[in-house]
Every structure is written in C-alpha cells, then in structure tokens.
Amino acid sequence: MKKPPAPAIKVMIVEDHPTFRMGLASLIDSQPGMKVVAQYASGEEAIAAYQPGLASVVLMDLRLPGIGGVETIIALRARDPEVRVVVLTTYDADEDVFRAMQSGARSYLLKDMSTEEIAGTLRSVHQGSTEVPPRVAERLAERAQRQSLSPREQEVLQLLVRGRSNKEIGAQLFISEETVKSHLKTLFAKLKVRDRTDAVISAVRHGIVHLE
Numbered sequence: 001m002k003k004p005p006a007p008a009i010k011v012m013i014v015e016d017h018p019t020f021r022m023g024l025a026s027l028i029d030s031q032p033g034m035k036v037v038a039q040y041a042s043g044e045e046a047i048a049a050y051q052p053g054l055a056s057v058v059l060m061d062l063r064l065p066g067i068g069g070v071e072t073i074i075a076l077r078a079r080d081p082e083v084r085v086v087v088l089t090t091y092d093a094d095e096d097v098f099r100a101m102q103s104g105a106r107s108y109l110l111k112d113m114s115t116e117e118i119a120g121t122l123r124s125v126h127q128g129s130t131e132v133p134p135r136v137a138e139r140l141a142e143r144a145q146r147q148s149l150s151p152r153e154q155e156v157l158q159l160l161v162r163g164r165s166n167k168e169i170g171a172q173l174f175i176s177e178e179t180v181k182s183h184l185k186t187l188f189a190k191l192k193v194r195d196r197t198d199a200v201i202s203a204v205r206h207g208i209v210h211l212e
Helices: 018-029 043-049 069-079 094-103 115-126 134-144 151-161 166-173 177-191 196-205
Strands: 009-014 034-040 057-060 085-089 107-110
Touching (some): 009 043, 018 034, 018 115, 043 069, 057 069, 057 115, 069 085, 085 115, 094 107, 094 134, 107 115, 151 177, 151 196
Parallel strands (some): 009 034, 085 107
16 A cells, blocks of 8 residues: 655744745645645734744844844743754854854855755754754854853943943943943953954954944
8 A cells, every 4th residue: 555645844933024935835745745834924923923833943134123133032932842843044154053052053054055955954954953963063162162141241242342441441331441341351261362453353253242
C-alpha cells in the first residue's frame, strides 16, 4: 500500500518589506512539502495572531518596525516554548547573531543565501535541528571573544555613538561625569579599543549599536 504523503511544513513569515515578503512566500510555496500559512509585516501582528500549532516554522526578519525580531522571538516562545524560529536578515554583525540565538532562534540565515540553503534549513529546523551556517558560526565565534556589556554600559555606549559628551551623558543618565568616565574605561577594555572614536566604530561594526 502506498504511504500517504507527509504533512506539509507550515511556514509563517514575519517580514516588513511587502515585495520581499511576497517573493519569499512564492519561493517557499514552490518547494515540495512546504506551505506558507501566514504572513505578517510586524512583530506586533505576529505576536497577536500566533497560536501554538499555527506554523511548523516561523521565518522572521530581525529588523522590524516597532517590536524588533529578538523581542518578537521571546514573546512567541513565551506563548509556545516549542515554536521553531529561523531568522532571515541582511545583518550578520556578531552581536545580532548572538542576541537572536540567545533569544531562542534555531537558525540565522542571510538574505543572500540560496533558495536551496533556505529551504534546507527550514526542513532541518522543522525536524528539530539547530542549523548554524559557517558564516554565522564565525560571527558567533567572534562574539565569544568579547565580554558582554552591562545595561548601564549599553546606555552609555548608545549616547556615545550619538555624539554626546561626558557631561551630556551624565546629565541624561543622572550620573556624575566621573561615573561616566569610569563606565567608558570599562567599555574600552571590553571592546578592546583605545578611545571614543574606536569604541563607536567597534560598536557599529559588531552590531552592538545600530545607526538609525
């Protein structure tokens, strides 16, 4: 007796660019054994609509309007700890990769990867695997060499990238200039840089701070 076909892998897409989202949906629907069951343009829409069992795999952009991809992953996993999320993005900075995987993503793909790589990863993740392509693994290895910043250090760095002086940073965070200098000293050590300019360059290059 002929075996019945396996159920299709149900894919939910979260992507804010409509043209790319439509192309991605068409690509996935053209794959044997795959079907797009839902599409959303923001994290808010995805969180509001998602219910356990809606999709086998969630394919999600990292940079979304409003609630970002990492926060959306965390919210979906709070609702359904078994949800399997694959990040698909243009950003490969090591901090972006680290945050996504820490939040519970099963894989991290770049938008310039081939159709075969994307479809293959969706199948592997659907089967329970965690897929980390070599390029992404390299970024995670880079991130492992750097110490994490405290929430306060993150705030100081954000303001530093925006060009604020020590006095302005202190005023905005309600701390003294001496405390700002102390945070900067620790920041420089963790980022392995020598001065403010190098700290800004490093923060942007590694994805610790994103320029709007």
